[in-house]
Amino acid sequence: MERRLIPVKLDSYKPLREIVFESLREAIINGTLKPGERLMEIQLAEEMGVSRTPVREAIRKLELEGFVVMVPRKGAYVAGISLKDIADVFEVRAALESLAAGLAAERITEEELEALERSLVKVAESTEADDLTSLISADTDFHDILYRASRNERLVQIVSNLREQIQRFRMTSLSHPGRMRVALEEHRKIVEAISERNVELAQQLAREHIENAENTMLNMMRKMEEEGAKG
Template identity: 45%
Template sequence: MSNDLKVNMNEYLPLRDVVFNTLRQAILKGELAPGERLMEIQLAERLGVSRTPIREAIRKLELEGLVLMVPRKGAEVAKISEKSLRDVLEVRRSLEELAIELACQRMNREAVDELEKKQEEFKNAVENGNAMEIAETDEAYHDVIYKGTCNDRLVQMINNLREQMYRYRLEYIKDEDKRQILLLEHDNILKAVRQRKVQEAKEAMREHIDNQEITVSKNIKEQE
């Protein structure tokens, strides 16, 4: 377990949510590595809390697919498998293609301007080179597209996948060689949306997701 693992107290959140957010971020950042055991007593001591919020957080992380319960061993950080990657990205690909199609048709001028602004923030994050910042600005860019669909049910479905998508998004962004390609993919999507070219936007989005799957799958194989 990383020595940097610290709980950030928030007076507006219950302790169980603070602990959950702390452990979740530690997993997403790799401070708690795939396959690492999550010992309630050690985590409680490290974070300065009782075992109860730790237990509740682990249970919630299991529901999100970030933690795996292993018989006779207990909880451990779930490894990223090719199957779990494929399962999530197959669903994401379909939802993203639908989202970009609807956004092309429904986004108003202000929403397109907002997408351009988020792309500029993403570009700045890529230049700064911080993986978490890149992942967050990438997510913010896509959020503008989701909102632009004006379809609450679609947004809800995408949000249900958000945590799992974030992990793969961060894994993709860790590959520094792919960051300029990511930037170009965003530019292509933005250009198609600005020109209201639905088919081009869908093709650009599909390529965006396909490249993520190819890169993360390659990284998984190299780590085995």
Template identity: 60%
Template sequence: MSGHLEQIRLDSYKPLRELVCEHIREAIINGVFAPGERLMEIQMADEMGVSRTPVREAIRKLEMEGFVVMIPRRGTYVSNMSIKDINDVYEIRISLDTLAAGLAAERISDEELEELQRLLVKVGNAIEENDMAKVVEADIEFHDVLYKASRNERLRNIINNLREQITVIRGVSMRYPGRLKDTQEEHRRLVESIAARDVEKSQEAARIHLENAERTLMAAMSERKGGEELHNSLAAKQ
């Protein structure tokens, strides 16, 4: 296991198992642990300065969220989603996000609209600073406000569940050259359409945003796979 976890700070009000779960989840999202990599409970517990029990509980939760896969008698591995898995998730998300955007255009409050506009600025500043952690954080906040504005709690929960299933590889597309700038422009068009209370344009903007995100992720994964195959081929010849 090549990853390295920092010690858990025990001054939080949250239960230890939640802190451990968040810590490991963040490490997976940020690429500390690579897709397909085996997670060793004892080593992670030692690095975080905790016992194995909260680590074991965290892994079970992360399995339910789709971040890890537990294989009997072999161990726990970071999820390595297939192209088919990703296509399935995006196929559903495009439909649901389109619906959420249309509902938001009809139901959003003035305060929520102001919050979306504020988050546009926050994402833009994070992009200029090249701070990927802040970009991801602001992007999640942006979509959370949008889903909340739909006023459909079941829809919001379903979308968030699907979003969690691809969070582990989302950073791959966000780091793709030019994608962050494109995302910012797509968000801007979406907010403008919602502000105009234009349901059709809001739905179209949401659909285009998700289709572009999927297309970029496919391209990034294809290039990464090609690079890995070339590396393996050269290694085999040595």
């Protein structure tokens, strides 16, 4: 059997199921496990040096986050991503993010602005440590604070409905070399515009931030397609 996954390394403060989940998620993000590929519990367990139980639990969690789809009577498969999927999700997200940033510039409280600044520090720390998992968490918190500061419950609800797709694309985009630092600078500019109550600039910067993430995703997808064609 060809081994593609690295055996898990035990971490004293993380449950085994979480380590397995993060390993499989990373394998999907970096293309080791490709869209449309069937996930065989026994094979994955053997490659990672664990039992089937944490693998099964990880696959369930990956399904909840949109990385895996379950096909009745066939099993689990890596969820596919098409260029149309990317364009559709980012088109909606760019509009929502721009609206949220503009509303936040008008309505954000001092406490929320402080939370946004603290979140920015966490993003910076994760970027410096080159810790993708921590960065994803910090980046998600940053945007969640922004949505809440908009004071628009419908907007928050719509974003929540897109959470799974957004999360996968966020992980894929931020895993691209150099994107972490660029995103950090984009976040800083957005926070500055909001703190200055500059509605139009906040809207513009937020839209550009999402469009840049989309372009990163599209470039990665095209590169993967080219490499697949060569292979």
